[in-house]
Amino acid sequence: MLRLSKLRYAIVGREADKGLVYKLFLYLILIDAAYIYLKPVLHMVTTMVKNGADLLDPSVNWIPRVLYLGNLQEAWRWLEYPKAFGISLLLSCTVALFQTFSCAVAGYAFARLKVPFKPVLFFFLLIAFIVPLQLTILPNLIFARVVGVLDTVIPIIVPALFGLGLKGALFVIIYRQFFSTQPKELEEAARIDGASVYRVFYRVMMPLAKPAILVVFLFSFVWTWNDFYLPSMYLTNAETPPLSLGISRIASMLREQAEISGPSIFTEPISMATTFLMILPPIVLYAFAQRWFVEGVERTGIVE
Template structure:
């Protein structure tokens, strides 16, 4: 009997039970988490290491991670080449404006699909899903012609208008997120508001939106980051005017060569400056995520995206 109890305790210690995980399970779990963390952190650490290298360190095959000295000139050149203040302003207008527009109009559309009954609702929702599956590259030519006829090419409205109509980058996905979230809310809340004389929009604004903060945060962060990194549609509709940071990286070498003509061609192979420019581009959304990370994780769990 004593021997059997000892075996059971050892098994629980190693493999756990319903209440806690064992040592072996925890070791495997942490091993997977460390591997995944290294997979994502290694490129970021390489970028940080490279952006502080001098040209001599970059060409030295014996130096991989730790430079012999820290060079801040790369950040200065990247700041100048990106035209960082102007490009940052353009990125905030495009990303922030689109994110706010998609949060409001996609939530309104998601509420309509989830709570209102109207003819053709299921057919329209099916078409919405199809629009999410269609690659944007197949629609860029008619979209370009449409905005050209409207006189919106080269302006922010070419990017903001689709978001303000409940579409834009991944707009269909955001409608689906809001729809699924609103479907989980109790019907009694809506019925009570309707009994008090509230109309559909008042129910949406006074009852549904205050409860939808997790979904709002998830959609805002996703929309902000996706518009921040988007280059295909943005490049086609904006052209070369008022380009955001994501497009400024393509013009980095050209701008620096124009500022320093005596170094023509030297920036084409200068990886240190490109790494510094990449760091400046990813820092704003990274800071936004770091600030909202706690609420973002809670929002992902409540909106059901983990499923």
């Protein structure tokens, strides 16, 4: 009887989340979720390194017989990767830095300062978060053309300096959530020592906001890096477009070649290679910042 009880506890567990059945079910869910996310990436990597013989051989599915880097070199040449990478990096880093700072100021004001009509302003902030970007792009395009900054990165960078831009309202909400959870005694002690509002923000609150800063910076960087819509609106005639726009141009070139000379077996591998070159920098960035990013998400309350 005692052995049966031990066996039952080992299989089911004394608690619902301690038994073998629960752990097997949990690992099954995790493996399925990982497979769903990793399968496209694995398919992309294995396809872009196949040569013509492996592409035509139906028995070669996941593991190619020969490691062929010609597709990757072709995608590198078509993308003009060093220039496009530099433009994407400059654009993403600048927007991320501007939004990280400006949204922190706005989030602190919404969380801590007594601002006239603050509920009304926060309501407008929520509207800016809800309204799709496509509804406001036309007047922004007209203004950029009148000012003479079309086909430059200025219309994408300048809004980020004022807490706007891609997902700016969300970043303000993240900072507001974080600053709202900090004890008020820290600010009161700083003000007793004679610190002004600006000094309290820079010397007290910002050092505590490192998790929120990291989350906002990574979100802003990745979303700007992957964004196709704004570059397609503002940088249509740019000589060297960012990577997100360059991939679209290569896809159009491949379609035109297919219409002229017929379909090619290298169309898919080259498309996969361009996509791989596009997503590689964010993957490397996340690989180094994963631990701090997860900690920041937990501490800023995004998961709530």
